[in-house]
Amino acid sequence: MAMTITEKILAARAGLKSVSPGDLIEVKVDLAFAHDVTAPLAIRVFEEIGAEKVFNRNKVALVADHFVPNKDIASAQQAKRMRDFARKHRIKNYFEVGESGIGHVILPEKGLIVPGMVVIGADSHTCAYGALGAFSTGVGSTDLGAVMATGEIWLKVPPTIRFEYTGRKRRWVAGKDLILYTIGLIGVEGALYSAMEFAGPVIRGLPMYQRFAMANMAVEAGAKNGIIEPDRETLSYVRERSTLKPRIFRSDPGAVYAKVIRIDVSRIEPQVAFPPSPANDRPLSTVGKVSLDQVFIGSCTNGWLEDLRDAARILRGKKAAPAPSSVRPAAGPAWAVTWGSSQRGKGPFRRRTAISSGAWGTRRARFISAIPTWRRHRRSWDALAGLTNYRWLLKNTRLRCCPRPSSLHVRTKYASLLGMSGA
Amino acid sequence: MKIEGRVWKFGDDVDTDLIIPARYLNISDGRELARHVFADVRPDFAGAVTAGDIIVAGRNFGCGSSREHAPLALKAAGIRAVIARSFARIFYRNAFNIGLPLMESGEAEELLQEGEKISVDLSTGKIENMTSHKTCSAQRIPDFMRNLVQTGGLVEHVRQNKLKKKTVRR
Numbered sequence: 001m002a003m004t005i006t007e008k009i010l011a012a013r014a015g016l017k018s019v020s021p022g023d024l025i026e027v028k029v030d031l032a033f034a035h036d037v038t039a040p041l042a043i044r045v046f047e048e049i050g051a052e053k054v055f056n057r058n059k060v061a062l063v064a065d066h067f068v069p070n071k072d073i074a075s076a077q078q079a080k081r082m083r084d085f086a087r088k089h090r091i092k093n094y095f096e097v098g099e100s101g102i103g104h105v106i107l108p109e110k111g112l113i114v115p116g117m118v119v120i121g122a123d124s125h126t127c128a129y130g131a132l133g134a135f136s137t138g139v140g141s142t143d144l145g146a147v148m149a150t151g152e153i154w155l156k157v158p159p160t161i162r163f164e165y166t167g168r169k170r171r172w173v174a175g176k177d178l179i180l181y182t183i184g185l186i187g188v189e190g191a192l193y194s195a196m197e198f199a200g201p202v203i204r205g206l207p208m209y210q211r212f213a214m215a216n217m218a219v220e221a222g223a224k225n226g227i228i229e230p231d232r233e234t235l236s237y238v239r240e241r242s243t244l245k246p247r248i249f250r251s252d253p254g255a256v257y258a259k260v261i262r263i264d265v266s267r268i269e270p271q272v273a274f275p276p277s278p279a280n281d282r283p284l285s286t287v288g289k290v291s292l293d294q295v296f297i298g299s300c301t302n303g304w305l306e307d308l309r310d311a312a313r314i315l316r317g318k319k320a321a322p323a324p325s326s327v328r329p330a331a332g333p334a335w336a337v338t339w340g341s342s343q344r345g346k347g348p349f350r351r352r353t354a355i356s357s358g359a360w361g362t363r364r365a366r367f368i369s370a371i372p373t374w375r376r377h378r379r380s381w382d383a384l385a386g387l388t389n390y391r392w393l394l395k396n397t398r399l400r401c402c403p404r405p406s407s408l409h410v411r412t413k414y415a416s417l418l419g420m421s422g423a
Numbered sequence: 424m425k426i427e428g429r430v431w432k433f434g435d436d437v438d439t440d441l442i443i444p445a446r447y448l449n450i451s452d453g454r455e456l457a458r459h460v461f462a463d464v465r466p467d468f469a470g471a472v473t474a475g476d477i478i479v480a481g482r483n484f485g486c487g488s489s490r491e492h493a494p495l496a497l498k499a500a501g502i503r504a505v506i507a508r509s510f511a512r513i514f515y516r517n518a519f520n521i522g523l524p525l526m527e528s529g530e531a532e533e534l535l536q537e538g539e540k541i542s543v544d545l546s547t548g549k550i551e552n553m554t555s556h557k558t559c560s561a562q563r564i565p566d567f568m569r570n571l572v573q574t575g576g577l578v579e580h581v582r583q584n585k586l587k588k589k590t591v592r593r
Contacts, residue, residue: 024567041451041491048578074449124489124513140491140517146577150585154567189483193512222483224512 002254004160006195006227009135009249013118021159021258029059030117030134032147035103036064036075038122038140039082045145054089055151061093061112062086063103068096102340104128104216104300108208109341114238115230116247120147125300127223128216131208132238133230133249138219158224159258160195161186162251165202167266174310175210176302178202179217180271182263184281192222194258197251202265203228208237209304216301220278296336303340424545424569426477426503426524427553431468432537433480438487439514443496451492453499460496474501477543479535481507484525485514494518504543506531506550506561519568522576526550528561545569 001018003011011018014025034042039062046054054060062082067075079096086094093112100106104125107113115133119126122144129136139153147153163182183190196218203211211228218226228234229250238246269283297311447459461468478484478497484507485493494517497505505518506526518525524545531550535541539554546569548561564572574580 024565045578049581138489138513140489140513140520142491142520142577143516146520146581146585150581152585156565188486189509192483192509222512 002252002256004162004195004197004251004255004257005133005229005249006135006160006197006225007157007255008251009116009118009247010155010157012116012247012249013135019157021157021256023157025155025157026152027118027155029055029120029147029151029153031059031061031107031112031119032144032151033061033063033103033107033119033121033123033126034082034141034144035062035066035123036068036079036082037066038144039085040078041141042122042144042148043081043085045142046148049145049149051149054091054148057090058092059151060089060091060148061103061107062091062095063106064096064100065103068100102298102300102303102338104212105303105340108132108212108237109241111238111242111244114242114244114246115234116249117244118153120144120153124219125216127218127226128212128300130215130218130225130227131211132234133228133246135225135227136215137225156193158193158195160197160251160255161191161223161259161261162197162199162257164200164260164262165198165265166200166262167202167264169202169205169265170269172270172314173265173268174270175206175213176217177268177271178263178265179214179220180273180278180281181268182261183217183221183279184271184273185263186221186261186279188220188222188277188279190221190279191218194223196221196223196226197257198226198228199251200262204231204233206233207306208233209306212304213301213307217278294336296338298336298338298340300340303338305341308337424573425542426475426545427540427542428475428477428503429473430535430537430539430541431472431476431478431502432532432535433478433484435481435508436483436486437480439485439490439493440487442485442493443490445488448490448492453495456492456496457499457501460500469500472500472502475503476501477541478502478505479507479531480505481532482509484508484510485518486511489513489517491517491521494521494523498523504545506535506543508532519571520577522572522574522579524564524569524572526561526564528559530559531561534559545572 003018007019010025010027013027013030016025019025062085064079064082067079070076070079083094083096085091093110095106103123108129113119113129113132113134117134119129119134119136120143121136121138122141124138126136126138143153165178198214215226215228230246230248235246269285271281272284272287273281297308441461441464443456443460444463447456447462450456458469484505493514498521502523504524504526506528508529509527510525515525526543526548528550534550534552534557539552542551542553545564548563549558550561551558571577571580574583
């Protein structure tokens with residue numbers, strides 16, 4: 001029977017010859033992931049179940065990436081709960097401040113995910129790993145607690161919607177633009193319960209970090225998972241990082257799709273999503289002039305080193321327009337940059353500052369101080385202290401409202417979380 | 424498995440923050456959460472809801488943050504089932520996992536009015552309006568998930584079925 005890549009992975013891990021959309025199956029999990037917000041609840045469920053040990057200590061990944069360095073006592077306690085659990089169960093893949101980053105960036109980077117795996121994570125953007133040709137989906141804490149205990153999960157096989165991207169990309173159009181355009185096209189419910197399969201020559205030409213951004217946002221269209229067939233790019237990415245054996249699945253030519261949507265990318269401009277939803281996107285040329293109060297670069301969708309390079313390439317040598325002094329002191333926009341990667345860069349990136357650029361604010365500054373989330377608190381300070389301009393920056397820009405490095409670790413995806421609003 | 428109860432009606436896109444506002448997320452006790460359910464949009468709800476009531480809503484119920492506090496608060500408030508045109512995916516899983524059944528029906532929203540008494544058959548998906556005596560149907564809940572609800576949720580299900588062979592503390 002002809003199947004899609006999603007169906008093939010699920011069938012293989014459920015021990016079945018074939019599956020069809022709508023089937024309820026129990027699937028073996030290759031990696032279970034949680035972070036400092038969702039893990040404590042999952043751990044409680046794990047204990048309620050009465051399990052004594054995790055199903056496989058090498059197949060659980062816990063990453064402290066939301067409230068690190070801890071912003072208050074409550075978040076420190078959450079982190080401690082996860083750390084204690086990781087120690088007790090000798091979880092191999094436990095990452096915290098000193099060697100961490102944003103989970104969705106560092107797990108692929110550390111080679112924990114390879115094609116053909118089933119990855120279950122207690123975070124809605126877990127679908128990001130589909131970029132490697134794995135089945136990957138987000139769940140709640142109860143599900144994850146049960147997965148940690150049993151190594152299995154119940155799933156309903158999703159119908160697949162295939163998106164075929166053809167044509168020639170315009171300059172500056174990246175994976176993020178393609179996915180925003182797609183979500184704008186189908187709406188935030190457009191792929192509800194479904195698998196989004198991204199295909200076509202344009203996808204094959206995308207670098208990995210842009211594929212991750214696409215799969216990462218599948219959930220914003222309501223999808224269960226986003227997936228891209230592994231190709232040479234995928235395999236070379238995986239081989240550089242992982243010793244795990246990839247299992248390559250590809251959709252059969254006769255596979256049944258709920259829908260096939262063809263998109264000619266040559267018409268797509270860089271996209272801007274406006275409030276209140278990612279589906280409310282507009283082509284850049286229709287946006288007009290918008291004055292910026294805050295700029296945020298990073299997140300789990302775009303926190304790759306390459307994303308920051310792209311941003312640097314755009315910003316280099318530029319200077320922010322002075323704001324009308326009647327509006328506010330002419331300080332330019334406030335910046336926050338979160339770098340998800342635990343990788344060290346080259347050139348200006350080597351110095352643990354993410355972007356070297358021209359000016360921001362009305363005066364000239366040498367560096368935009370991106371504070372890497374993966375460094376120990378003190379070492380971040382040291383790294384920053386090494387930048388003679390840092391104190392100058394604090395004095396002369398709106399960053400002074402964030403007196404300590406830790407308060408710069410603001411991640412907009414989780415901005416709502418800062419008010420403790422759940423995952 | 425039949426449920427009878429009074430209808431509470433809601434519209435489209437009821438997100439988890441409406442169900443339980445973010446400021447209550449430091450509470451994990453169900454009964455305490457239940458006191459704040461729909462605190463911002465329908466402050467009268469928590470006081471007036473009685474055990475056995477049923478929520479009827481439009482599209483995309485439970486969208487937004489994947490917090491499990493939302494289905495937990497509904498269940499603890501006494502809600503026995505939610506019928507909606509569609510549900511957000513993670514909410515859907517979370518609800519069944521804690522033993523709160525959800526049903527998808529496109530007709531229910533038109534047929535059922537606030538305060539009416541209805542009867543819902545979880546095994547067949549049949550919905551009967553006991554006030555107007557009209558009926559409509561919802562998609563049948565798969566057996567596996569109905570069992571999940573009957574067992575009382577995923578924790579109980581795993582405890583009973585999955586860990587028998589493995590080491591269990593109690």
